């Protein structure tokens with residue numbers, strides 16, 4: 001499939017993470033933020049609560065604006081079976097890069113162009129000691145950007161349209177994979193105090209991330225936990241615009 005190019009409007013590049021407990025909460029967030037953000041991300045929590053019917057409803061209501069983030073990771077036949085069922089009307093979906101080239105290729109084939117497939121490189125919550133603990137070679141564990149680039153290249157070779165990575169790695173991924181290979185970054189934190197219990201590690205502000213070359217930003221808690229979430233989303237978009245203006 002051809003890669004969907006990001007729009008010029010920074011709001012269209014902001015993805016809101018619908019990490020909420022049920023469909024009713026999801027509906028309230030969609031109503032509140034549909035004019036403020038470009039896409040809505042359905043992840044494990046909401047999918048576990050509501051399953052594919054809610055996904056279908058959201059995809060109908062918000063055509064081209066749904067990101068299904070289930071981070072597929074299993075043997076190729078199982079991933080292909082599930083991915084093949086779920087991606088109608090979805091703009092982006094995710095597959096874990098660490099299942100290797102065969103799994104990536106079979107997922108891309110199962111989705112068959114219905115959604116752009118993004119490879120999840122290294123979770124933005126992981127730090128060097130987490131990577132070492134799961135057996136990643138020390139030279140990659142000490143330098144997550146090196147592992148991210150290796151996995152981005154695997155994803156590209158397998159036919160993925162882009163990757164999910166932390167913003168500090170956006171620049172090296174663009175340099176390795178080219179400007180059209182999409183870079184989608186979670187772990188975005190506006191300047192100011194962090195919320196208690198925040199698990200994100202490899203973080204950047206919206207303007208820093210856009211300057212580093214991110215095409216889309218994924219933001220959840222900094223909007224969901226704000227006193228005025230719509231205003232928080234607008235302020236993130238304004239910061240993205242500053243980053244875009246100074247980075248081009």
Ligand code: C5P
Pocket residue numbers: 017019041043069120121122123124125164165186187188200218219220221222
């Ligand atoms: O609340 P917060 O802004 O940390 O939300 C980030 C979102 O991005 C979560 O839904 C999380 O599942 C997702 N994500 C991530 N790191 C990745 C891939 C996806 O944080 N590597």
